[in-house]
Amino acid sequence: MAEMSNRDALELWHDVIMNQVSQGAHDLSMRQFAILFTVYLEVGPHTVRGLAAKLSVTKPVITRALDAMSQLDLLARKRDQNDKRNVLVQRTVAGALYVENYGDLIIRSAKN
Amino acid sequence: MAEMSNRDALELWHDVIMNQVSQGAHDLSMRQFAILFTVYLEVGPHTVRGLAAKLSVTKPVITRALDAMSQLDLLARKRDQNDKRNVLVQRTVAGALYVENYGDLIIRSAKN
DNA sequence: AAAAATCGTTTCGCAGCCGTATTATCACTT
DNA sequence: AAGTGATAATACGGCTGCGAAACGATTTTT
Numbered sequence: 001m002a003e004m005s006n007r008d009a010l011e012l013w014h015d016v017i018m019n020q021v022s023q024g025a026h027d028l029s030m031r032q033f034a035i036l037f038t039v040y041l042e043v044g045p046h047t048v049r050g051l052a053a054k055l056s057v058t059k060p061v062i063t064r065a066l067d068a069m070s071q072l073d074l075l076a077r078k079r080d081q082n083d084k085r086n087v088l089v090q091r092t093v094a095g096a097l098y099v100e101n102y103g104d105l106i107i108r109s110a111k112n
Numbered sequence: 113m114a115e116m117s118n119r120d121a122l123e124l125w126h127d128v129i130m131n132q133v134s135q136g137a138h139d140l141s142m143r144q145f146a147i148l149f150t151v152y153l154e155v156g157p158h159t160v161r162g163l164a165a166k167l168s169v170t171k172p173v174i175t176r177a178l179d180a181m182s183q184l185d186l187l188a189r190k191r192d193q194n195d196k197r198n199v200l201v202q203r204t205v206a207g208a209l210y211v212e213n214y215g216d217l218i219i220r221s222a223k224n
Numbered sequence: 225a226a227a228a229a230t231c232g233t234t235t236c237g238c239a240g241c242c243g244t245a246t247t248a249t250c251a252c253t254t
Numbered sequence: 255a256a257g258t259g260a261t262a263a264t265a266c267g268g269c270t271g272c273g274a275a276a277c278g279a280t281t282t283t284t
Contacts, residue, residue, distance in 0.1 A: 007215070013128075014149040018146055021169070027141075031133055033129050055130070083231090085281065099122065172242085197250050
């Protein structure tokens with residue numbers, strides 16, 4: 001990946017967001033996006049506490065985001081059988097597809 | 113700007129959002145971002161109706177976003193003196209600085 | 225076994241944004 | 255001048271997310 005001017009960067013960001021907004025798709029919040037991409041791009045296992053620490057937010061924020069996103073089938077919860085206090089945040093097929101499509105959208109925006 | 117893999121694109125997006133979220137700055141919604149960048153990147157004049165059409169949202173969405181963002185001094189309203197029904201959305205010094213910093217953040221994220 | 229610590233969830237009151245419908249101004253048409 | 259059209263703002267009820275605090279379940283410590 002090479003040279004990008006300030007203007008290039010902003011226009012890329014703008015294009016992606018415009019696509020997102022005008023499409024009217026389920027618009028996740030910034031925090032929800034952060035959680036989603038963290039789970040799909042970083043190596044696990046991912047716990048509620050771990051995600052909260054990584055994003056510098058409180059745990060209820062993670063819990064609520066998981067409620068919303070698991071209902072959209074973008075993520076799933078699973079009790080850790082080794083330590084039943086923990087919840088492991090897991091990927092889903094639909095979520096993986098969603099994230100991959102998002103990458104394609106960014107690339108398409110960068111091509112202009 | 114050159115070759116970008118799907119993974120590159122997603123990691124770029126992830127880094128920028130993570131920075132945004134963990135910084136805990138006033139997190140604008142996607143729609144607010146779309147408005148902000150449209151005003152700063154596209155040629156004006158920008159009206160409420162025009163922005164609503166461009167983003168495919170209703171006018172009250174724009175009005176409320178302008179309420180919030182003008183309070184943050186990221187944008188300003190000005191009555192069009194040629195047609196006093198119109199409101200012209202104008203840039204501010206603080207807003208220009210904010211947008212430019214955002215571009216720098218994207219570039220920094222792309223460097224990794 | 226009892227006490228303390230850890231983890232995720234839930235509750236509470238509160239603030240923000242949503243879409244629809246209505247309102248107040250202003251411009252245009254006749 | 256009166257009526258019609260257009261613009262932005264507001265009112266309304268509803269939904270979602272927020273932070274702080276309290277809670278139940280599980281593990282670890284004493």
